[in-house]
Amino acid sequence: MTAMPEGSADIVFRGGTIIDGTGDAGVIGDVAIVGNRIIAIGSLNDISGVKEVNIANKVICPGFIDVHTHDDQVCITSPRMTAKISQGVTTVITGNCGISLAPLAPGNDIPQPLNLLGQAENFKYSEFESFVQAVQKSVPAVNIASLVGHTTLRVGAVADLGNKATPQELKLMQRRLKNAMKAGAIGLSTGLFYSPSQAADIGEVSALTKIVAEMGGICTAHIRNEMDQIRDALDEAFQAIRSTKVPLIISHHKCAGVKNWGRSGETLAMIDVANRYSPVGLDCYPYIAGSTIIIPDLVDGEIDILITWSEKYPDVSGRYLKDICAEWNCSEREAAERLVPGGACYFQMNEKDVRRILQHPRCMIGSDGLPSDPNPHPRLWGTFPRVLGHYARDVGLFSLETAVHKMTGLAARTFGLMNRGILKSGNQADIVIFDPETIMDGATFDTPVQAAQGIEDVYVNGELTWSRGQHTGKCNGKYLSGNAN
CATH class of the missing domain: 2.30.40.10 (Urease, subunit C, domain 1)
Incomplete structure (x- = not known):
């Protein structure tokens, strides 16, 4: 040259x-x-x-850093990553909510919510190193950093997911986590909200965070409950990392359910207290609706629920549950039970809480988008421009400089992404x-x-x-x- x-x-x-x-x-x-x-x-x-x-x-x-994604599979099979690059995202963190594509040997049953990442045939990376090699071979349009999912570790090691891991199973998970971090994983994510990991106790999670601390990584937590028991769930997440002081991120922080609207001041205060003893941050997406698999227990008759897909009834994609149950002449819960397995958007947050959480000085921006969803939540395509255009410019929630910091410098520093996140020589x-003047999200729930x-x-x-x-x-x-x- x-x-x-x-x-x-x-x-x-x-x-x-x-x-x-x-x-x-x-x-x-x-x-x-x-x-x-x-x-x-x-x-x-x-x-x-x-x-x-x-x-x-x-x-x-x-370039913007999407700290909370489920792009594990799409970055390999659809490396152009148009949903992300079109909104200015240049780096994504995969493997969130306790679910990652690796390490998991082929042939394992793939329980929900692992199916949010892909089908059983996509889980073919017994070693994390082979997943890294697949990403490198695909040459995606954006940079990729990845966490190891606790649920993925459990599915590959725990014979009875309804129980906590035995000492032998825990050692196997620790070994696989350590090997994954040697191969390039940046830390561990947990998803105690989801059934395959609900039996895990603090001892199981703490034992894994010790490996993360030893390897200089980070932990993220989709906590056990974001509704009525949110205080207990936050305390559990803090206790799991207390002895190791490994950095912790509370994923997609929210106060979900009508009864919990307005509690974000309380929960953010808890996060601030925990941060005095070890680093605790959080991420958030700029919408009042979340999205995950169809969970009948989340059907409370108070919130709107938009069905994004159903394996048994594909024609209901993009329809509201209340309309489906009226057509079927049944209750919303009965309709949800019939639609499983599938996905949905749950309009379970309050706008005042969303704004208060976004304003928190340690809150980063994460889309939590589901790229395999045929009718995805608009956050997949619109999160970052929405923060800049709607919340910074139009609402005046914070300055443009603060908004950019949340999605760049703060994210890079928190996740240890060296030489990124700041414009400097x-x-x-x-x-x-x-x-x-014109930046704005184009994706909506009708046209996501x-x-x-x-x-x-x-x-x-x-x-x-x-x-x-x-x-x-x-x-x-x-x-x-x-x-x-």
């Missing part, structure tokens, strides 16, 4: 508002990159670019250019597969991957291995 003349760059972005991801106020200036690295930021009159891009009246910032050239507006260009490791509403076809994502990424 021919050396570039001194004072030159591959690309110089000129005259944009630089929001660097630290939370500091934006400034007008230039950004220069060579290859996959940023080489200079500021007033760069002494640097010329092979390509010069005028970004006046636009914002240039780090030497860092990776994961870059988003957007129009602050819609690209956002206002995302101009997206660069992943220096490669232009999304431009003016179109995927360029260039995929340059990397697998980010633990603390060595």
